Amino acid sequence: MTSIPLAGRPDKRTRRILARTVVGLLLAGYALISVYPFLWMISAAFKDQLEVVSGGHLIPKNPTLDTLIDTWNKLHFFDFFLNSLLVTLYTVVLTLVVYAAAGYAFAVLRFPGRAFLSRMFVALLFVPGVTVMLPIVLLENEMGILGTHWGLVLPFVNGGAPLSILLMTGAFNAIPAELRDSARVDGAGEFRIFLNIYLPLAQPALITVALLTAIPTWNEYLLTRVSLNDQSTFTLPLGLQTLAAENVPHYNNLMAGALIVVIPVVLLFVCLQRYFVNGLVGAVKG
């Protein structure tokens, strides 16, 4: 080992530097591919109508905020924004409440039918969304909640069941049972153990579930499109859809709207991404 000639070293070093440069370039290249549509989205959102039609350049020559303001006002985007926020919030809160409880039962409590029930929820993962969408719409029509926000929230919550239950069960399983035992000795009831011991300890999993629920809900378009009719109930994706459905789509307005839709989820992700990454990993290992 010690007999390696000294002259070989610089050669090895340049090779390493070269390799690192190639790796860096490849990674930067794919990063560019990842953001490419967003670059043009931002670009178009700051162009006026004339400039966006002439096309051909990424950096706007006379960047303007008018397009964003115009789009925001034109279609009551603020209302759509609030609607999206409400639907997402209801869905996330309900998901957390319902599936934290279910996950606790599956992980900690023993009762007949437990294995069957938990398997049933996982099997739900394989039912195509489009197969149940029509019956859901028909059922909600009967129940009189079609077109309301609850008509969206309930199927969304149910649709998130497999992943949420998987994650919550896994998180509760990882909590040492001795904690529960000693709490029982101290006379704590099941509900208090759940609230005061298990929920706080499972906080990272709760945040992961919240994030994994919030992102698809914010972006949901398929069920929303066939459920909502009244413009006052529209969420942002539907608002965007109405923008696009104009006879001649104005791409500067459309991209400004797209930017408005995208920014909140990106912010949410950036703030909470640590939980997101860990959670996806946990979901796969589970």
Add this chain to the structure above:
Amino acid sequence: MTTAPRTTAHGEAGGDGASRTPPAGGRAAKSGRASGGRPPRRRFGTEAVTGYLFVAPAVVLFAVMGLYTIGYGFLLSFASWNGFMPHWTWVGLDNYADLLWRSPIYAPRVRSAGLNTLWVMISVPLLTVLVSFPLAILLGQARRMQSILRSVFFLPYVTSGIAVFFAWQYILQPDGAVNLLLDQLGLGSLQQPQGWLGNPDTALPTMIVVTVWGHVPVAMLLYLTGLQTIDRSLLEAAELDGAGWWRTNLSVVWPLLRPITAIVVLLNLRDSLQGFQTFLVMTNGGPGDHTNVLGLEAYSLAFLKQLRPTLGLASALGWLLFAAALVLALINLRALRSKT
């Protein structure tokens, strides 16, 4: 308490409460004996009741939004209905037969959509693996910037939805950014004057690329976590044995990560079979049904046919998709088991 073996202590913390349910006591005693000589549990009844209370909201929601709708859809697949008539007309297996071979209107559409779906199902998982595996390896070697790059690579997943699909549509236009880029790179001959989605020959491949772009982030993340579980000493041993970078990754890392590949392929197969949102937003099946896929066909049969009695057909197609997904999942599961 502390001397109890963990397996029994886990979730069976009982024995300190008063017994109120003698019938359940028998079962508890049995399971207590089976799990290592613990004194019989006496709180089984209360624990079961609490258990049911805790799962009740999830089960009720599932019964209404899941079981009921699944059953309803299943029945509807044997009927003919337009959504407005007061009664269904029972047609037996006609809907399935019409979709698969009999109807001169629907069978050819299903066949061409099925062919498109097949292309998507073959190319999307393949390309996703081909891109995300090397990407994860490279990212694993990056020292600085790793977490920033990871976030950037994740953008397509986080924003996946109508907004980003419109952005793609915008840059794929005839005078859009992609044609412009090709021109600037001196590849002007590759430009698509009709737009990438307007030309029937490029529309489906373009949609496949956009889909892969959206699927790479999760696959990459899965590979990245798989990489972290690989024992460093294995890689060092390979290096000592004289294996270069390529050799190590292809002959050591790739086989070790095969279970991850199986998961990535399964997720992608499922999404390729069932997903159609990208297609609905960006092409709506066009031009001339060249990008029509089975999920989109079922969606338009269900929601976009106005008064024609196509709801039963839509349900039947949904069930065919479900059956296909189930078969795929079983095959994949078997492959996964045999390899691990």
